[in-house]
Amino acid sequence: MRPTQAIAGSAPVRLDRFMADANAAYYAARDPFGRAGDFITAPEITQAFGELLGLWAAAVWEEMGAPAPVILAELGPGRGTLMADALRAVARAAPRFRDTLRLHLVETSPRLRAAQADRLGGAVAAWHEDPLSLPPGPLILIANEFLDALPIRRFLREGGAWREVAVVSEGGRHRFVTVPAEPPEDIRALGGGEVCEAARDLAAWLGARLAASGGAALFLDYGPADVTPVDSLQAVRGHARADPLESPGSADLTAHVDWRAVAAAARAAGAAVQGPVPQGEFLRRLGLPERTAILCRNAAPGVARSLQAGARRLMDPDAMGLLVKALAVCDPRLPLLPGFAP
Template sequence: MAERLDRFMARAVAAYYARPATPFGRAGDFTTAPEISQAFGEVLGAWCAIVWQAMGRPDPVLLVEAGPGRGTLMADALRALGQVAPDCRAALRLHLVETSPALRQAQQRALGDAVTAWHDGLETLPPGPMLLLGNEFLDALPIRQFVGRGGAWLERHVAEGGFVERPAADPPPLPAPEAAVREVGEAAQALVAALAGRLAAQGGAALFLDYGPAESGFGESLQAVRGQATGLDPLADPGSADLTAHVDFAALAQVARAAGAAVAGPLPQGLFLQRLGLMTRAAQLAQARPRLAGEILSGAERLVAAEGMGRLFKALAVCDPALPTLPGFES
């Protein structure tokens, strides 16, 4: 029986993250920015402190991470906040959005009593002003794929390890070039729309860093990652590899504005992190640890260089429209 692609992807991703093995780091399936450089989490912690001040220094304030991995980013952010903004650190109530039991255990080991609560989704977060971080979170949310055939859109389903095409009940309201693929991330759009409405009403800001183009377009980006390798069949052996797709930042910005929030970006990650002082912080770390200086500097460079993660990855912020221009997004 054929299963719509987004439903197949949601089931496969849930099975993958339910495994006892952690997927992060050089020994895992992929490496994310917090695992590459501690300066990444530290400058995002400083970003939170500056935005908190612009919010009027609410106490308490929710600090939320969506998809917190092993807790590496948040451990680095909290350490930096304790050093440079102790008032902000004291006001924070840390909430983690995580469904994987294995990853919740890893986060508990990394963060200990700093965690106020875990959540399966944003809908159970308590009310109040909020700062949210999401690094490589949106790319794992399920997508639908439509294919242009004879001037109309057909939708991709999965059956017996391959794609089959079925008439689309709600096709994209766009012309359908022959054989063109259009991806639609309904789950990401719904999440950002709900978050935007909350931030507009209750105050705060959300920062997402992920990969994808700045403008919506055609193309197929679904991929499977396992053992640091890409190019794998995303439909084979569901649950054995991480499935991801490019984030449609333009679509997310549109739904966020429609929900009443302000939007900053998308901006190339390299430019954003350099504006936050990531390379300066990396140089300080390298000076303090001369034996590791080469590794520290090369890791930071990987995050900002166009040929590394600096161009493909983008930064997008959604916030209360009453806030001033957010750090890193200055024109």
């Protein structure tokens, strides 16, 4: 069902359901990544990003006691760019890890699965519709710009009563309305804000699994470290901001991650949480400046300038360095992981 069909009448549809339908239609119909698409993610900016995350996974595997086999999973793998760079790096620098890992990708879009198959070939053990279908055992999971696309609910007070944001359609146009609703206790205590139930559920599931079976999950995404988002829904189309209600399914809808809620859900399930730390600091600790310098040594001048510009974009406070955060959910028996130790 297209999102426009789902809200064709005048009955209000909850914001999270509208957002879920719109994004499902959006990702099923297009490849949104790169200059020809709607936005560019970190793996598309520089190959060093995926390489460093691959080496991060190899280091975590060593801290886990080098279990064999181990599941390496990615949520929302895009075109497979990050994982292709990661596997190339670990094949060179950590061949034992490369030999023992079993790659599993969580992807719902047939179009993007095809792109991942073209990029990664036989390296993929299986694709999954949902993280819960990942096979049992020790797990290392990576999710870059995944949580921000999960659907949110938004609660606010109006006239002394609690209300929830919804969407209606009138005359072929969509608009926000509010309907009576009861928020979760933490949102009530804050006086309102956004709730991503899917992110909380994922963090709780991962927390329980990692505490029981070992491993770690790394999330990199947008959002303030210590504030629950209040009104962060946005749409991107053609590398520019767009109206989230205009032509649902034609733009990428995202919202800031509530890192406090993610961390709380993971801890309550038995896991440890490291971070969040700003992406710029995280990548600097992993060695992005040094890796970029190595790549530039034998690169053509234009390529070298592009690599340097990409590293600055990922690390600079005025670009992605502060807005994007890194957070790890892990087995509480693990020490501080790379990128999180001062």
